[in-house]
Amino acid sequence: MDEYAIRASGLGKQYRLRDVGGMSGLAARLARRFGGRREAPATHFWALDDVSFEIKKGEVVGILGHNGAGKSTLLKILTRITNPTVGSASVRGRVGMLLEVGTGFHEDLTGHENVYLGGAILGMTRAEIREKYDDIVAFAEMDGFMDLAVRHYSSGMKLRLALSVAIHLDAEVIFLDEIWAVGDHAFQLKTWHRIEELIASGRTFVIVAHNLETIGRLCTRCLLLDHGRLTMDGTPAEVIAQYRLELRQRSRSQRAMADSPLLQSIDIAGTQLMAENLPMGDSLDCRVTLMAQRPGNLQMAAMVRDNWGKVIAVGEGEHGRWTQVPVGAGRNQLRCQLPIALPACGSYELVVQFAEGDAVITTELPFTVVEREMLVKDDQGQDQAVPALPMVWEIDEGVQGATVRLVTSG
């Protein structure tokens, strides 16, 4: 156990923020050099700053941190996707990656061909893929579809197959980033079961996740990143507690700074999503509990951000995105429903905002959209998986109030 699997010393990664809208690249550089025109120099920032740690063989390490804390930069460096600006790292053992699955799949190739291509990209030998081919197909539940071009697959099928290839790579060190957003609930359970098996068999894992329950359950150790720096290294319980504390402090300091007596007087006791795993097409259901010391009119808004922090949907309120909510002194329970039509499965964040005047405070709630799909026949009579939406038939005339949920297949 004393042998290390990953050792990072002084890792740092600097990125350039290019000024947007100006001249690009070479032209700007030439203009700076010869034109005498003053342009703002490109600003640099450290996405990762002097990070050192050692992970022993068999450890399961979770990495926590806010959006932009440097989690994915760290993974990209450890998996050699990009090189660090300073520092070095050493990884011992065969490396597997479950970062963004579906890498290297080509739409025009069949599922069968793509398994071989995808496997080779991940570093599998031909013999290895051949040996595991049946398992890969069975795990992905793709039997009978393997001679079909991938372009005819649904997004869920593609992801299942890609994940199945990746998960069958016999790796000793595995980097994992939010992959449970693949497939339906049953498939996710199966994936987790497989990951737990791998953990039990002594593989080293580095896991990046928003889902604190998962981290707490699986990991033996956690690292906390903040603004590119490693701020804590300890047991999952300690680090998760610290991370939760930071989240609370952040919104509290935000609140203290807010120029609004009402906002300063409230304490958001709890913001909670009714379900963290949402089948595609379902509504987001969020409960907010807040304590107010005085009554007042609070403005509320909600929006959805994707994994990269980009706003992709906004709830429409009474005035633009804001809705006025009267709160009373004491405990207030609010409920917000947002029918989502999110374009793809994956991790998202619901951002709930409270405002009075110009002062705004926010809370963020991570959630995951999972696939719900059904097979239907296309023009050529071939099975094709399409997204399934929850549908309700209501009988207008006849037995009043009878509700029929449409259940169909094929």
Place this chain on the structure above:
Amino acid sequence: MSVSTGYEVKPTSLLSREFIKEIWFFRRLIGLFIWRDIIVRYKNTLIGAAWYVLQPLAMMLVFTLFFGGIFKRYIGDLPYPVFAYAGLLLWQLFSRSLSLGSTSLIYFGPMLGKVYFPRVIAPASFVIGTLFDFLITSVLMVFLMMFFGVEGRWTTLLVPIVLVFTLMFSMGCGSILAAVDARYRDIRHAVPLLVQVWMFCTPVMYPISYIPEKWRLLYSINPMVGLTEAFRWMILGVGDPPATLTLALSATVSVTMFVAGVLFFQKVQGTLVDTL
């Protein structure tokens, strides 16, 4: 430490024994990418391979129509269409491999951001893959020679030497252009123009004897000059045998460019994805 048992991460990746080992480990990937591109290309086109013959064929017809008369006296008895097509055959290999090599990172971009393999595999698989197109276009060369009654020569067996130098040269140029393009997008717009001008500076539609004697050495710094001349001598016996200063110069420039290109690419490969 071999690839399958771990690796080191450092700010810059330099050419080392690990690099060679790694290329060897991932060698099959080059073949797979080539295979993928061929399959994909033929799956989606109606006449598939014919497109690759059509381009040099059309160019040959245009050249014959407009320049055939002008250059006829420089090439002796050889029918001009055969002469021009032979030049275009090699030129096509060079220009395609150069432009594909220099745009390879654009094509591979999304994949490079998600998974690691030696980045040089991207330009390499594109460059080597053009050999397949070369084989297909060569078939028409054989037909043309039969049609015009030009006899085959044993020196044709030497052609692989020319191909190796041509691909080394385009690999060298292509990887530099690809790496620079990752930073400055200007390259992708400049390459088509570069290729076009370059063709006129290479004896594709005319023989080297068309160039005045005093300019020839300067002219031959372009390695495609010596290679095209050698190629045509090998398959058609036209021009001087290639054991001359021109070919030596071409070979030297090609190899130098190859080494410089791969070294440059290797130096910047670690951070290519940051600007892609």
